Amino acid sequence: MTFFIVVSAIKVFVVFNLILVGVALLTLAERRICAWMQDRLGPNRVGPQGLLQPAADGLKNFLKEETSPALADRGLFTLAPMISFVPALLTFAVIPFASPLPTRWGPVPMVVADLPVGFLYILAISSLGVYGIVLAGWSSNNKYALLGGLRASAQMISYEIAMGMSTVAVLLLAGNVTLSQVIAQQQRGLWFVIPLTLAFLIFMISALAETNRLPFDLPEAEAELIAGYHTEYSAMKFSMFYIAEYSNMVTASALMATLFFGGWDIPFTHADETPSFLMTLLTLLMFGLKTGFFLFTYIWIRWTLPRFRYDQLMALGWKVLLPLALVYLTVLATAIWYLHARLGWAYGTPMALALGGVNIVLLVFLVWWLDRGRIVSGSVAGEAA
Amino acid sequence: MAIGVKVMRRPTRETSYLRATLKGMALTFSHLWRPKVTMQYPEEKSSHDWTLSSRWRGTHRMLTDEQGRAKCVACGLCPQICPANCIKLVPGEDENGHRYPLIYEIDEFRCVFCGYCQEVCPEEAIHVGVHYENSEYSRDRFVYDLERLCAQTHPVSTLWDPSDPKGE
Numbered sequence: 001m002t003f004f005i006v007v008s009a010i011k012v013f014v015v016f017n018l019i020l021v022g023v024a025l026l027t028l029a030e031r032r033i034c035a036w037m038q039d040r041l042g043p044n045r046v047g048p049q050g051l052l053q054p055a056a057d058g059l060k061n062f063l064k065e066e067t068s069p070a071l072a073d074r075g076l077f078t079l080a081p082m083i084s085f086v087p088a089l090l091t092f093a094v095i096p097f098a099s100p101l102p103t104r105w106g107p108v109p110m111v112v113a114d115l116p117v118g119f120l121y122i123l124a125i126s127s128l129g130v131y132g133i134v135l136a137g138w139s140s141n142n143k144y145a146l147l148g149g150l151r152a153s154a155q156m157i158s159y160e161i162a163m164g165m166s167t168v169a170v171l172l173l174a175g176n177v178t179l180s181q182v183i184a185q186q187q188r189g190l191w192f193v194i195p196l197t198l199a200f201l202i203f204m205i206s207a208l209a210e211t212n213r214l215p216f217d218l219p220e221a222e223a224e225l226i227a228g229y230h231t232e233y234s235a236m237k238f239s240m241f242y243i244a245e246y247s248n249m250v251t252a253s254a255l256m257a258t259l260f261f262g263g264w265d266i267p268f269t270h271a272d273e274t275p276s277f278l279m280t281l282l283t284l285l286m287f288g289l290k291t292g293f294f295l296f297t298y299i300w301i302r303w304t305l306p307r308f309r310y311d312q313l314m315a316l317g318w319k320v321l322l323p324l325a326l327v328y329l330t331v332l333a334t335a336i337w338y339l340h341a342r343l344g345w346a347y348g349t350p351m352a353l354a355l356g357g358v359n360i361v362l363l364v365f366l367v368w369w370l371d372r373g374r375i376v377s378g379s380v381a382g383e384a385a
Numbered sequence: 386m387a388i389g390v391k392v393m394r395r396p397t398r399e400t401s402y403l404r405a406t407l408k409g410m411a412l413t414f415s416h417l418w419r420p421k422v423t424m425q426y427p428e429e430k431s432s433h434d435w436t437l438s439s440r441w442r443g444t445h446r447m448l449t450d451e452q453g454r455a456k457c458v459a460c461g462l463c464p465q466i467c468p469a470n471c472i473k474l475v476p477g478e479d480e481n482g483h484r485y486p487l488i489y490e491i492d493e494f495r496c497v498f499c500g501y502c503q504e505v506c507p508e509e510a511i512h513v514g515v516h517y518e519n520s521e522y523s524r525d526r527f528v529y530d531l532e533r534l535c536a537q538t539h540p541v542s543t544l545w546d547p548s549d550p551k552g553e
Binding site: 041303304 | 403416419423
């Protein structure tokens with residue numbers, strides 16, 4: 001028991017700090033990658049390759065004046081950044097980031113809290129983040145902030161449904177909501193991205209919307225709403241929203257890696273299943289690589305795609321992603337039932353490949369159907385209707 | 386559909402946003418590796434494809450003769466032609482009857498850098514220079530006296546030549 005408490009405290013401390021440092025570096029990565037994509041260099045003055053830029057930014061945010069609008073609801077105005085900050089950091093607690101570390105006192109699972117309800121916990125906590133944003137928008141007493149908050153609540157609630165639906169497919173295959181079991185199941189066969197390609201796509205799009213990143217950054221929408229819900233925030237309070245946004249990104253990326261790309265699993269080998277110190281390090285690296293890849297994709301998408309119009313955003317969420325997720329779930333559940341109950345297959349490579357085939361067929365239909373501009377149409381709206 | 390909006394019928398390949406998205410992603414990704422255009426200013430002041438024009442009109446410079454005296458003969462043409470009225474000239478004359486400037490000051494704040502002073506100067510004494518880094522800590526440092534104008538070392542402007550309008 002003492003061992004458990006000590007180890008948990010160490011894990012909480014390390015993970016918390018790693019995430020904050022990661023978030024700081026992510027802000028730098030965002031700016032540098034954006035610069036490279038625009039043929040610029042980006043911030044490279046503070047420290048080698050600009051690595052100390054986040055420290056300089058942090059210092060600046062600590063020293064800046066805290067402004068508070070005269071007519072703002074003072075209590076909620078102060079509370080909102082915290083409400084958005086805390087759940088963003090809480091969600092990472094259940095994500096396993098490496099294979100268990102064997103110690104003299106028994107194996108230590110490399111996850112802050114290996115909750116039996118791991119995945120449900122993530123869904124529950126991550127949806128709390130919207131309160132911070134809505135309260136920020138409301139308490140600022142500013143029309144732009146309020147509009148940003150309204151958009152955020154509508155958007156995040158809409159996409160949460162599609163996101164939840166897409167992950168039900170994962171749970172069907174894994175047969176468990178504990179994330180370490182989800183990873184263990186993927187080690188048995190192929191990564192879930194093969195049998196659940198479409199679910200992954202839906203999840204990725206919803207995750208973009210959930211974290212308010214472009215092309216779904218309507219709550220911020222600087223062109224229309226100045227800075228949306230955090231218009232009135234300055235200094236460290238603003239910084240907390242910023243950190244919350246980025247740690248949400250980290251969590252979403254880690255979640256994509258965990259649910260669909262085998263978590264800390266090293267592909268094409270089973271050596272990572274026997275715990276050792278080296279394997280813990282290697283799997284940690286693998287997990288970092290996968291998460292990093294999705295973080296890069298986030299940044300990549302942000303600096304490529306323009307923002308959606310608000311009605312398009314809602315149409316995509318309710319008219320495309322939600323029905324798609326439902327139909328997909330029905331088809332996949334049937335397929336799994338057929339393979340499992342009728343043919344007696346357990347999850348493994350053959351089943352994954354068979355489901356992958358189903359996915360490819362569905363994907364072809366989906367692209368054919370979507371790619372005619374029928375649902376989410378741009379400047380050529382109304383043509384097909 | 387709003388009234389009066391003309392809807393263009395375009396082929397699918399042009400309206401397909403999935404293709405457009407992938408194309409855009411490929412484009413931004415390819416830009417990651419392309420050479421960067423940023424010139425890192427204080428260290429780099431010109432690059433292979435950009436340098437300050439030799440016709441640039443910047444901080445003034447007074448040329449001097451072999452004895453180190455200003456070439457100016459205090460004829461008074463430059464304060465006369467100066468549209469910004471930024472040149473202050475008090476002429477003097479030595480015992481040999483040679484005229485020289487007693488006071489010659491240019492207020493670089495008032496100056497509009499038209500280069501007329503250089504163009505009008507019969508002695509090719511006052512020039513505008515190919516130089517732009519003239520920040521100072523106080524406003525009065527922007528009034529350059531004769532000594533300071535003579536001490537400048539940057540290249541002087543070639544100005545625009547009517548017989549060679551493109552600078553070839």
